[in-house]
Amino acid sequence: MNNKKFSKNILGLALTAAFCSPIAMAQQSLLVWEDIQKSFGNEEAVEAFEKQHDVKVEVLEMPYGGQVESLRMDGPAGTGPDVILIPHDQIGGAVIQGLLAPVKVDKSVTDSFSKSSIDALTYNGVLYGLPKSVETVFMVYNKDMIPELPETLDEIFELSKTLRQEDKYGLLAKWDELYYTYGILNGMGGDVFGKKEDGSYDSNNILLNTPGAVEGAKYIQKFYESKVFPTGIIGNNGLNAIDSLFTSGKAAIVQTGPWALQPYKEAGINYGVAPLPKLPSGEQMGSFMGVKSYSISTFSKNKSLAQEFITFVNNYDNAKRRFELTGEVPAVTKxxxxxxxxxxxxxxxxxxxxxxxxSMPSIPEMNEVWGPANSALQLIATSKQDAKSALNSAVESINMQIEANHAMMGQ
Structure with a gap:
Protein backbone atom coordinates (compact mmCIF):
# COMPACT_ATOMS: atom_id res chain seq x y z
CA MET A 1 0.00 0.00 0.00
CA ASN A 2 2.85 2.32 0.84
CA ASN A 3 4.29 1.71 -2.63
CA LYS A 4 0.91 2.49 -4.23
CA LYS A 5 0.54 5.68 -2.22
CA PHE A 6 4.07 6.65 -3.15
CA SER A 7 3.32 6.00 -6.85
CA LYS A 8 0.12 8.07 -6.71
CA ASN A 9 1.96 10.95 -5.05
CA ILE A 10 4.66 10.85 -7.71
CA LEU A 11 2.03 10.77 -10.45
CA GLY A 12 0.19 13.69 -8.91
CA LEU A 13 3.35 15.73 -8.64
CA ALA A 14 4.24 14.90 -12.25
CA LEU A 15 0.81 15.99 -13.53
CA THR A 16 0.95 19.18 -11.47
CA ALA A 17 4.40 19.94 -12.82
CA ALA A 18 3.27 19.27 -16.39
CA PHE A 19 0.28 21.62 -16.19
CA CYS A 20 2.20 24.33 -14.36
CA SER A 21 5.43 24.17 -16.35
CA PRO A 22 6.30 27.10 -18.67
CA ILE A 23 6.04 24.78 -21.68
CA ALA A 24 2.54 23.59 -20.86
CA MET A 25 1.32 27.07 -19.95
CA ALA A 26 2.93 28.74 -22.95
CA GLN A 27 0.56 30.80 -25.07
CA GLN A 28 -0.20 29.49 -28.55
CA SER A 29 1.24 31.49 -31.40
CA LEU A 30 0.92 31.93 -35.16
CA LEU A 31 3.41 33.29 -37.66
CA VAL A 32 1.74 34.98 -40.64
CA TRP A 33 3.60 36.09 -43.76
CA GLU A 34 1.94 39.17 -45.23
CA ASP A 35 2.56 41.33 -48.31
CA ILE A 36 5.03 44.22 -48.20
CA GLN A 37 3.47 47.41 -46.74
CA LYS A 38 0.08 45.72 -46.34
CA SER A 39 0.08 44.35 -42.79
CA PHE A 40 -1.51 47.52 -41.39
CA GLY A 41 -4.73 46.51 -43.16
CA ASN A 42 -5.21 43.62 -40.73
CA GLU A 43 -3.90 45.19 -37.51
CA GLU A 44 -7.35 45.58 -35.91
CA ALA A 45 -8.43 42.08 -36.97
CA VAL A 46 -5.22 40.53 -35.64
CA GLU A 47 -5.66 42.26 -32.28
CA ALA A 48 -9.26 41.06 -32.01
CA PHE A 49 -8.27 37.49 -32.95
CA GLU A 50 -5.53 37.47 -30.32
CA LYS A 51 -8.01 38.47 -27.61
CA GLN A 52 -10.69 35.99 -28.70
CA HIS A 53 -8.32 33.01 -28.87
CA ASP A 54 -5.68 34.00 -26.30
CA VAL A 55 -2.94 33.62 -28.88
CA LYS A 56 -0.01 35.65 -30.12
CA VAL A 57 -0.03 36.41 -33.86
CA GLU A 58 3.27 37.58 -35.32
CA VAL A 59 2.91 39.20 -38.74
CA LEU A 60 6.00 39.39 -40.93
CA GLU A 61 5.99 41.25 -44.24
CA MET A 62 7.58 39.27 -47.08
CA PRO A 63 7.74 39.82 -50.86
CA TYR A 64 4.37 38.58 -52.11
CA GLY A 65 5.51 36.68 -55.18
CA GLY A 66 8.43 34.95 -53.46
CA GLN A 67 6.79 33.46 -50.38
CA VAL A 68 6.47 29.97 -51.84
CA GLU A 69 10.19 29.94 -52.60
CA SER A 70 10.97 31.04 -49.03
CA LEU A 71 8.58 28.45 -47.58
CA ARG A 72 10.40 25.73 -49.49
CA MET A 73 13.50 26.51 -47.43
CA ASP A 74 12.07 27.74 -44.12
CA GLY A 75 9.27 25.19 -43.75
CA PRO A 76 11.43 22.08 -43.35
CA ALA A 77 13.84 24.08 -41.17
CA GLY A 78 11.04 24.83 -38.70
CA THR A 79 11.31 28.59 -39.14
CA GLY A 80 8.51 29.00 -41.67
CA PRO A 81 5.06 30.53 -41.21
CA ASP A 82 1.72 28.99 -40.34
CA VAL A 83 -0.03 31.22 -42.90
CA ILE A 84 1.37 32.50 -46.19
CA LEU A 85 -0.01 34.90 -48.79
CA ILE A 86 0.50 33.73 -52.37
CA PRO A 87 -0.78 34.41 -55.90
CA HIS A 88 -3.39 31.79 -56.78
CA ASP A 89 -1.52 30.69 -59.90
CA GLN A 90 1.31 29.38 -57.68
CA ILE A 91 -1.00 27.05 -55.77
CA GLY A 92 -0.74 24.03 -58.10
CA GLY A 93 3.06 24.00 -58.00
CA ALA A 94 3.12 24.53 -54.23
CA VAL A 95 0.71 21.62 -53.67
CA ILE A 96 2.79 19.29 -55.82
CA GLN A 97 5.85 20.27 -53.79
CA GLY A 98 3.99 19.39 -50.59
CA LEU A 99 4.01 22.93 -49.20
CA LEU A 100 0.30 23.63 -48.66
CA ALA A 101 -2.28 22.01 -46.39
CA PRO A 102 -5.93 21.62 -47.49
CA VAL A 103 -8.44 24.08 -46.06
CA LYS A 104 -11.63 22.49 -44.73
CA VAL A 105 -14.24 25.07 -43.79
CA ASP A 106 -18.03 25.10 -43.66
CA LYS A 107 -19.90 25.67 -46.90
CA SER A 108 -21.22 28.91 -45.39
CA VAL A 109 -17.64 30.22 -45.42
CA THR A 110 -16.86 29.32 -49.04
CA ASP A 111 -20.29 30.58 -50.12
CA SER A 112 -19.45 34.02 -48.73
CA PHE A 113 -16.82 34.48 -51.47
CA SER A 114 -17.29 34.79 -55.22
CA LYS A 115 -17.31 31.40 -56.93
CA SER A 116 -14.50 32.39 -59.29
CA SER A 117 -12.20 33.27 -56.39
CA ILE A 118 -12.85 29.96 -54.63
CA ASP A 119 -12.38 28.06 -57.88
CA ALA A 120 -9.03 29.81 -58.32
CA LEU A 121 -7.80 28.44 -54.99
CA THR A 122 -8.98 24.91 -55.72
CA TYR A 123 -6.57 22.34 -57.15
CA ASN A 124 -7.69 18.83 -58.14
CA GLY A 125 -10.96 19.40 -56.30
CA VAL A 126 -9.31 20.43 -53.02
CA LEU A 127 -9.38 23.95 -51.52
CA TYR A 128 -5.96 25.31 -50.52
CA GLY A 129 -6.71 28.80 -49.27
CA LEU A 130 -9.22 31.59 -48.69
CA PRO A 131 -9.18 34.70 -50.88
CA LYS A 132 -7.81 37.90 -49.40
CA SER A 133 -8.47 40.01 -52.48
CA VAL A 134 -9.01 39.94 -56.22
CA GLU A 135 -7.57 42.11 -58.93
CA THR A 136 -8.01 42.44 -62.64
CA VAL A 137 -7.35 45.04 -65.30
CA PHE A 138 -9.72 47.81 -66.38
CA MET A 139 -9.62 51.09 -68.28
CA VAL A 140 -8.62 54.43 -66.77
CA TYR A 141 -9.28 57.57 -68.78
CA ASN A 142 -8.41 61.24 -68.42
CA LYS A 143 -11.68 63.15 -68.02
CA ASP A 144 -10.02 66.38 -69.12
CA MET A 145 -9.22 64.78 -72.49
CA ILE A 146 -12.36 62.70 -73.09
CA PRO A 147 -15.71 62.97 -71.25
CA GLU A 148 -16.27 59.20 -71.08
CA LEU A 149 -14.77 55.94 -72.28
CA PRO A 150 -15.90 54.86 -75.78
CA GLU A 151 -18.02 51.72 -75.72
CA THR A 152 -15.96 49.61 -78.14
CA LEU A 153 -12.31 48.92 -78.92
CA ASP A 154 -12.92 49.92 -82.54
CA GLU A 155 -14.08 53.36 -81.38
CA ILE A 156 -11.02 53.63 -79.16
CA PHE A 157 -8.80 52.79 -82.13
CA GLU A 158 -10.38 55.59 -84.20
CA LEU A 159 -10.05 58.01 -81.29
CA SER A 160 -6.40 57.04 -80.96
CA LYS A 161 -5.75 57.85 -84.62
CA THR A 162 -7.40 61.25 -84.21
CA LEU A 163 -5.36 62.12 -81.09
CA ARG A 164 -2.11 61.17 -82.82
CA GLN A 165 -2.76 64.07 -85.22
CA GLU A 166 -2.63 66.30 -82.14
CA ASP A 167 0.65 64.67 -81.01
CA LYS A 168 -1.19 62.87 -78.21
CA TYR A 169 -2.19 59.28 -77.64
CA GLY A 170 -5.55 57.60 -77.20
CA LEU A 171 -5.20 54.14 -75.71
CA LEU A 172 -1.96 52.82 -74.22
CA ALA A 173 -1.80 49.14 -73.28
CA LYS A 174 0.89 46.54 -72.60
CA TRP A 175 -0.30 44.23 -75.34
CA ASP A 176 3.06 42.55 -75.74
CA GLU A 177 2.23 40.56 -72.58
CA LEU A 178 -0.32 37.77 -72.25
CA TYR A 179 -1.68 39.10 -68.95
CA TYR A 180 -2.99 42.23 -70.67
CA THR A 181 -3.96 40.69 -74.03
CA TYR A 182 -5.79 37.61 -72.76
CA GLY A 183 -9.20 39.27 -73.04
CA ILE A 184 -8.72 39.90 -76.76
CA LEU A 185 -7.25 36.49 -77.62
CA ASN A 186 -9.89 34.70 -75.57
CA GLY A 187 -12.76 36.90 -76.75
CA MET A 188 -11.95 36.09 -80.37
CA GLY A 189 -11.77 32.34 -79.84
CA GLY A 190 -8.42 31.50 -78.28
CA ASP A 191 -7.40 30.42 -74.79
CA VAL A 192 -4.44 29.07 -72.86
CA PHE A 193 -5.61 25.53 -72.12
CA GLY A 194 -8.52 23.44 -73.29
CA LYS A 195 -10.72 21.71 -70.71
CA LYS A 196 -11.20 18.05 -69.88
CA GLU A 197 -14.64 16.49 -69.43
CA ASP A 198 -14.49 17.13 -65.68
CA GLY A 199 -13.81 20.83 -66.27
CA SER A 200 -10.14 20.72 -65.27
CA TYR A 201 -7.45 22.21 -67.49
CA ASP A 202 -5.92 20.01 -70.18
CA SER A 203 -2.25 20.98 -70.42
CA ASN A 204 -1.91 18.81 -73.53
CA ASN A 205 -4.30 21.09 -75.42
CA ILE A 206 -2.85 24.59 -75.85
CA LEU A 207 -5.27 26.98 -77.58
CA LEU A 208 -3.03 30.01 -78.11
CA ASN A 209 -2.72 29.42 -81.86
CA THR A 210 -6.33 28.67 -82.80
CA PRO A 211 -7.78 30.67 -85.72
CA GLY A 212 -9.54 32.90 -83.18
CA ALA A 213 -6.34 33.55 -81.25
CA VAL A 214 -4.55 34.43 -84.50
CA GLU A 215 -7.31 36.90 -85.40
CA GLY A 216 -6.98 38.43 -81.95
CA ALA A 217 -3.23 38.80 -82.37
CA LYS A 218 -3.73 40.46 -85.76
CA TYR A 219 -6.14 42.92 -84.17
CA ILE A 220 -3.54 43.73 -81.51
CA GLN A 221 -0.86 44.14 -84.17
CA LYS A 222 -2.72 46.90 -85.99
CA PHE A 223 -2.45 49.18 -82.94
CA TYR A 224 1.33 48.96 -83.23
CA GLU A 225 1.60 49.04 -87.03
CA SER A 226 -0.63 52.12 -87.30
CA LYS A 227 1.60 53.92 -84.76
CA VAL A 228 -1.23 54.65 -82.32
CA PHE A 229 0.99 52.84 -79.80
CA PRO A 230 4.48 54.28 -79.24
CA THR A 231 7.40 51.87 -79.61
CA GLY A 232 8.51 52.71 -76.07
CA ILE A 233 5.72 50.70 -74.44
CA ILE A 234 7.19 47.41 -75.67
CA GLY A 235 9.49 45.48 -73.35
CA ASN A 236 10.56 45.75 -69.73
CA ASN A 237 10.09 49.50 -69.35
CA GLY A 238 6.70 49.56 -71.04
CA LEU A 239 4.58 50.03 -67.93
CA ASN A 240 6.73 52.94 -66.72
CA ALA A 241 6.42 54.58 -70.15
CA ILE A 242 2.64 54.15 -70.12
CA ASP A 243 2.30 55.65 -66.64
CA SER A 244 4.59 58.54 -67.57
CA LEU A 245 2.57 59.44 -70.66
CA PHE A 246 -0.72 59.22 -68.79
CA THR A 247 0.36 61.23 -65.75
CA SER A 248 1.83 63.93 -68.01
CA GLY A 249 -1.52 64.34 -69.78
CA LYS A 250 -0.30 63.00 -73.13
CA ALA A 251 -2.52 59.91 -73.21
CA ALA A 252 -6.29 59.68 -72.84
CA ILE A 253 -6.77 56.02 -71.85
CA VAL A 254 -4.68 53.29 -70.26
CA GLN A 255 -5.40 49.64 -69.57
CA THR A 256 -4.11 49.03 -66.04
CA GLY A 257 -5.19 47.80 -62.62
CA PRO A 258 -5.99 49.07 -59.12
CA TRP A 259 -2.29 49.36 -58.28
CA ALA A 260 -2.00 52.41 -60.59
CA LEU A 261 -4.80 54.54 -59.16
CA GLN A 262 -2.98 56.04 -56.20
CA PRO A 263 -0.04 57.26 -58.33
CA TYR A 264 -2.51 58.77 -60.84
CA LYS A 265 -4.32 60.50 -58.00
CA GLU A 266 -1.06 61.85 -56.60
CA ALA A 267 -0.18 63.15 -60.07
CA GLY A 268 -3.37 65.22 -60.04
CA ILE A 269 -5.01 63.46 -62.99
CA ASN A 270 -8.78 63.90 -63.18
CA TYR A 271 -9.45 60.28 -64.06
CA GLY A 272 -12.41 58.00 -64.51
CA VAL A 273 -12.43 54.21 -64.24
CA ALA A 274 -14.47 51.74 -66.32
CA PRO A 275 -14.61 48.05 -67.21
CA LEU A 276 -12.93 46.98 -70.44
CA PRO A 277 -14.78 47.87 -73.68
CA LYS A 278 -16.53 45.63 -76.18
CA LEU A 279 -14.61 43.67 -78.81
CA PRO A 280 -15.35 43.94 -82.56
CA SER A 281 -17.60 40.88 -82.11
CA GLY A 282 -19.78 42.88 -79.74
CA GLU A 283 -18.71 40.68 -76.85
CA GLN A 284 -17.49 42.28 -73.65
CA MET A 285 -13.71 42.10 -73.38
CA GLY A 286 -12.67 39.74 -70.61
CA SER A 287 -9.47 39.65 -68.59
CA PHE A 288 -7.31 37.53 -66.35
CA MET A 289 -8.24 37.71 -62.68
CA GLY A 290 -5.69 37.25 -59.94
CA VAL A 291 -6.57 36.12 -56.44
CA LYS A 292 -4.38 36.64 -53.39
CA SER A 293 -4.68 33.56 -51.21
CA TYR A 294 -4.16 33.14 -47.49
CA SER A 295 -2.95 29.56 -47.41
CA ILE A 296 -1.72 27.24 -44.65
CA SER A 297 1.76 25.73 -44.58
CA THR A 298 2.05 21.96 -44.47
CA PHE A 299 4.73 22.45 -41.83
CA SER A 300 2.47 24.42 -39.46
CA LYS A 301 1.96 22.82 -36.06
CA ASN A 302 -1.21 24.90 -35.56
CA LYS A 303 -3.17 24.20 -38.74
CA SER A 304 -6.58 24.33 -37.04
CA LEU A 305 -5.81 27.71 -35.46
CA ALA A 306 -4.33 28.96 -38.73
CA GLN A 307 -7.56 28.03 -40.50
CA GLU A 308 -9.60 29.93 -37.91
CA PHE A 309 -7.33 32.92 -38.46
CA ILE A 310 -7.69 33.08 -42.24
CA THR A 311 -11.46 32.66 -41.87
CA PHE A 312 -11.65 35.47 -39.31
CA VAL A 313 -9.54 38.07 -41.17
CA ASN A 314 -11.59 37.48 -44.32
CA ASN A 315 -15.05 37.88 -42.82
CA TYR A 316 -17.31 40.73 -43.96
CA ASP A 317 -16.29 43.30 -41.37
CA ASN A 318 -12.55 42.63 -41.45
CA ALA A 319 -12.41 42.45 -45.25
CA LYS A 320 -14.30 45.74 -45.47
CA ARG A 321 -11.97 47.44 -43.01
CA ARG A 322 -8.91 46.13 -44.87
CA PHE A 323 -10.25 47.57 -48.11
CA GLU A 324 -10.79 50.96 -46.45
CA LEU A 325 -7.15 50.95 -45.36
CA THR A 326 -5.32 49.33 -48.27
CA GLY A 327 -7.66 49.54 -51.28
CA GLU A 328 -7.37 45.78 -51.87
CA VAL A 329 -10.69 44.62 -53.31
CA PRO A 330 -12.15 41.74 -51.28
CA ALA A 331 -13.75 38.63 -52.77
CA VAL A 332 -16.59 38.70 -50.22
CA THR A 333 -19.71 38.69 -52.41
CA LYS A 334 -21.95 40.84 -50.21
CA SER A 359 -8.97 33.19 -63.11
CA MET A 360 -5.44 32.57 -64.28
CA PRO A 361 -4.92 28.79 -64.47
CA SER A 362 -3.30 27.56 -61.26
CA ILE A 363 -1.89 24.31 -62.66
CA PRO A 364 1.93 24.07 -62.59
CA GLU A 365 2.10 23.94 -66.40
CA MET A 366 1.01 27.59 -66.52
CA ASN A 367 4.57 28.52 -65.57
CA GLU A 368 5.69 27.30 -69.00
CA VAL A 369 3.21 29.56 -70.82
CA TRP A 370 4.25 33.09 -69.87
CA GLY A 371 7.70 33.23 -71.45
CA PRO A 372 6.89 31.84 -74.92
CA ALA A 373 3.55 33.66 -75.11
CA ASN A 374 5.09 37.03 -74.21
CA SER A 375 7.96 36.48 -76.65
CA ALA A 376 5.46 35.76 -79.44
CA LEU A 377 3.44 38.87 -78.63
CA GLN A 378 6.60 41.01 -78.72
CA LEU A 379 7.47 39.61 -82.15
CA ILE A 380 3.93 40.44 -83.29
CA ALA A 381 4.04 43.93 -81.75
CA THR A 382 7.33 44.74 -83.49
CA SER A 383 6.19 43.14 -86.79
CA LYS A 384 9.19 40.82 -86.75
CA GLN A 385 6.88 37.88 -87.31
CA ASP A 386 3.30 37.40 -88.49
CA ALA A 387 0.70 36.43 -85.91
CA LYS A 388 0.18 32.84 -87.03
CA SER A 389 3.89 31.97 -87.18
CA ALA A 390 4.67 33.61 -83.86
CA LEU A 391 1.81 31.86 -82.03
CA ASN A 392 2.60 28.49 -83.64
CA SER A 393 6.18 28.78 -82.41
CA ALA A 394 5.00 29.77 -78.95
CA VAL A 395 2.70 26.76 -78.67
CA GLU A 396 5.47 24.45 -79.87
CA SER A 397 7.81 25.88 -77.24
CA ILE A 398 5.18 25.62 -74.49
CA ASN A 399 4.49 21.97 -75.35
CA MET A 400 8.21 21.16 -75.30
CA GLN A 401 8.68 22.83 -71.90
CA ILE A 402 5.65 21.06 -70.43
CA GLU A 403 6.92 17.71 -71.67
CA ALA A 404 10.39 18.37 -70.30
CA ASN A 405 9.38 19.76 -66.91
CA HIS A 406 6.09 18.06 -66.08
CA ALA A 407 6.08 14.65 -67.75
CA MET A 408 6.99 12.92 -64.49
CA MET A 409 3.93 14.39 -62.80
CA GLY A 410 1.58 12.53 -65.10
CA GLN A 411 -0.33 15.68 -65.95
Missing amino acids: LVDDPVIKNDPGASAVALQSIHAT
Missing part, protein backbone atom coordinates in the same frame (compact mmCIF):
# COMPACT_ATOMS: atom_id res chain seq x y z
CA LEU A 335 -19.35 43.61 -50.10
CA VAL A 336 -19.92 44.33 -53.81
CA ASP A 337 -23.14 46.13 -52.88
CA ASP A 338 -21.67 47.85 -49.83
CA PRO A 339 -21.40 51.63 -50.38
CA VAL A 340 -17.71 51.55 -49.43
CA ILE A 341 -17.07 49.40 -52.52
CA LYS A 342 -19.91 50.60 -54.73
CA ASN A 343 -18.90 54.25 -54.42
CA ASP A 344 -15.21 53.62 -55.01
CA PRO A 345 -14.44 53.90 -58.75
CA GLY A 346 -11.52 51.47 -58.78
CA ALA A 347 -13.17 48.84 -56.61
CA SER A 348 -16.42 49.11 -58.54
CA ALA A 349 -14.55 48.65 -61.84
CA VAL A 350 -12.79 45.56 -60.49
CA ALA A 351 -16.10 44.15 -59.28
CA LEU A 352 -17.82 44.80 -62.63
CA GLN A 353 -14.90 43.54 -64.71
CA SER A 354 -14.59 40.43 -62.55
CA ILE A 355 -17.95 39.30 -63.94
CA HIS A 356 -16.21 38.87 -67.32
CA ALA A 357 -12.84 37.78 -65.91
CA THR A 358 -11.21 34.36 -65.92
